[in-house]
Amino acid sequence: MSLPPGFLDELRSRLSLGQVVGRKVLWDSRKSNQAKGDLWAPCPFHQEKTASFHVDDRKGYYYCFGCHAKGDAISFVRETENVDFIEAVRILAGEAGMQMPERDPEAGREADRRAGLAEVMEEALKFYRLQLRTAAAAEARAYLDRRGLSPEAQARWDIGFAPPGWQGLGDHLRAKGIPDDTLIEAGLAKRSDRGGKPYDVFRDRILFPIRDPRGRVIAFGGRAMDPGDGAKYLNSPETPLFDKSRTLYNHGPARTAAGKGQPLIVAEGYMDVIALAEHGFEAAVAPLGTAVTEHHLMHLWRMADEPVIALDGDTAGIRAAHRALDLALPLLAPGKTLRFVLLPEGQDPDDLLRARGTPAMQELVDTARPLISLLWQREVEARPLDTPERRAAFDKALATRTATIRDASVRRHYEDEIRRLRWDLFRASPGKGARRRATPPPAKTSALARGGLSEEALRETVILAILAATPAVMDDFAADLEGLAFSDPARAAIAHDLMTGAAPADLRDRLAAHPQIAICPAIRRAGDLETARLCLSEELAKLAASRGHAVEIAEAEADLAGEGAGEYLTRRLALSGRARDRAGRAGFAEDRTAYERADNGALVDRDERARFAALLTEIGFEKPGGETT
Structure with a gap:
């Protein structure tokens, strides 16, 4: 059976030889360097105890220094599965998600x-x-x-x-x-x-x-x-030989150089690639008359885990970088990403190398920006962030972009990093969105305090424990948490770790060791979003009311020293006290209420609903069977 032109090239470009061989061998972790695709294992073709079987994952070839077996992914499957060439191709095509072509006599x-x-x-x-x-x-x-x-x-x-x-x-x-x-x-x-x-x-x-x-x-x-x-x-126009959406200038030599550890650099044109290679950056490529495509990215990631996109620093170069960013996001995988170098405006790699030499270019490559940095900068600079609506648009834009990442683990880490960046941005720049809150004087201890924790400290710790128990609720309360001033630096640090995904796995258990925290329903029902939302809303309200009352007392003390005392001041303190009492009355002791869900999805106290139904029946509005009169 003859295969269509280019089919085997496409198959090899989609496969990782390391993954194919890895099903049959156990890699020697001391000798292998997986980041560079340099893999060693005992040979699967002859009996040995030492790792003499070498796989060059980037080039797609293996060689055994003991028995001298060598080949690519197809030959490996042929030898290990005892199948012919076409059957080996069929097996690999299935793994690569490619449809085997029908028999074609042409x-x-x-x-x-x-x-x-x-x-x-x-x-x-x-x-x-x-x-x-x-x-x-x-x-x-x-x-x-x-x-x-x-x-x-x-x-x-x-x-x-x-x-x-x-x-x-x-x-x-x-x-x-x-x-x-x-x-x-x-x-x-x-x-x-x-x-x-x-x-x-x-x-x-x-x-x-x-x-x-x-x-x-x-x-x-x-x-x-x-x-x-x-x-x-x-x-050249596209021909049976040339497809510009799949072709990279200097592909072959760049693949060899990248396999030797050189950084893979993607430039814009022929002269940039030639200038880079002539100055020692031999793993340089360029797309041909088109922006970087998905096929280009697959080729690039076969050569290196983190290709560097080096573009002019002008408007056109920045737009090209953003196009590459948006194209790459859905395709990101563990270890596979892009980094970006934006050159000084008006210069391309050729200009920079001729003006400032190899060290200047090397410095830019060494400090190339990660993809998420460029994504963050684009969205931050896209709009002012001085109103809730603009900040909401900012959040939505970032959420829309990260939602396109298909790999769940990469998407989760992007969301964690964006949460950390957002925390740092709004905490450091209150004028851009963080809430300004007066810092109240230290709260006095109360009956709630246990083990040296003040009432305020206990509330803050409960909030942190709820977040540790159900991290998924954080996005719902992001604005409240960003503006929340913790009274203790240690708790502020814990909050930062939670918001950025850096908190230790046992944090909930450590926080819940306090008896007054352990009884919170959201702690006992970890992972229950509805319970976490209810309890977190309640604790934030209690903390805000308590702090508000403390501020009122502090201001009243200052007014009493002057001429501002009077009935107005007394009224303010009374209202503030009642607000604090209402917020704190609910507590978070054991919740013994029986609930049922109404038609609109809301939770309703079952006894209260029964009493209301009885009242309707008594006044003749509703019959006992539930029918309206």
């Missing part, structure tokens, strides 16, 4: 046709390389020299030149017996609307060959020499 002929097109592209490259040495390319050579590309560098990158004429390449290849249809199919020529011979796609341009990961020339990118040309940069 597939073999299609593969031959693609191989023929690749040979034509190599002939075109030879022609363009020769043209760079001619008198017609004098200005092109001068341009490359001004950009810092020596003749040796030009040779390393196979840079060529397309002469200004309309038929230069076409006539050359026709003389070698290559028909016009093949030139058009390869993307080297276009049909004439006037009925003449097909004309060259590239004219009067410096040409950069574009290769697939295996090193075959599949397309060209051309930089116009005429300033009046409508397209400064022009890529």
Whole structure:
């Protein structure tokens, strides 16, 4: 059975050899470096006690230094499962979520046709390389020299030149017996609307060959020499060989360099990639005439866990960074993310390297910003945060973005980190959203105090214990918690850990060790959202009322020293005291009330509902059977 062109390449790009092999071996943790895809284990093909079987997960190959077994994921499945080639591909395709193609008798002929097109592209490259040495390319050579590309560098990158004429390449290849249809199919020529011979796609341009990961020339990118040309940069049209949404410039060499530990850098164009590689950043790639796509990200993550997106610091570069951010969010996985370098405005990597050298670029790469940092900055700068409505829009925007993350563990950590950043932002900048609350004088101890805790300290500890018991309720009370001033730095630190997801697992048990806290229904029914909401609302109200009354007393004491005393002051204190008493009357002792759920979903006291029904019956409004008269 023949497989369609590109099927195996796509299969290999989706698979992790480490995961395939990992089902059969136990990795040697002392010798392996999983972050770099460098994995070692005892060989599954022969008996041994030492780890001589090596997997290079980034390159997708294995080799045993003992029995010399070697191959890729397909050969590994063939040998370990004792199946043929097609069956091994079928097994791996199922793991990769790919549909096996139906038998296609044309597939073999299609593969031959693609191989023929690749040979034509190599002939075109030879022609363009020769043209760079001619008198017609004098200005092109001068341009490359001004950009810092020596003749040796030009040779390393196979840079060529397309002469200004309309038929230069076409006539050359026709003389070698290559028909016009093949030139058009390869993307080297276009049909004439006037009925003449097909004309060259590239004219009067410096040409950069574009290769697939295996090193075959599949397309060209051309930089116009005429300033009046409508397209400064022009890529080959899409062909059976070239799909720009799946192709990265310098893919193969960058994969090799990334496998040796170099940072994988994604730049915007050919000259940026060449400049980076010539200055030692050999794991540099660029998309081709399009923004980064999902296919690009899959290729990038096969090469490195955290590719660095290096873009110009202007408006267009920032927009491109934001597009890459939004594209990557749903695809994030444990260990797989992006980092971002935004260069000084008006500079690209080539400009920076020529002006300030390798150390400046290395510093930017070393300090590249994590994806969440860019996401946070974008949303913070998108609107003022000085009103509840704007802060609500801010919260909604962040929640919408994080909800797109498909991996549950990554999504949870993003939510925790955003909660921490939000806490820090609003606590540090009250004018932007945190509630301003007067700090009351220390509360006196009361009958509630046990073990040295004041009433205020006990309330604060109950609130923390409820949050520890049911963390999911935090988002419902985020605004109240952000503005809550704790009377003790230790409790403030616990609150910060809870809000940021850094609290220890046994925090609830430690807080609930206090007898007056352990009886709270929300502590005993940990994880019950409804109970947690009710108890937390009650405790926040009690704490606010108690603090409000304390502030009133403090102000009354100050007024009594002056001329402000009188009936008004007495009335204020009486109202404040009654409010405090009402808030504190409920307590959080054992709740023995029997509830049932009404039609609208609310919890209703069962005895109270029965008494109300009896009253309706007594006055003739409702019959005992429940029918309305």
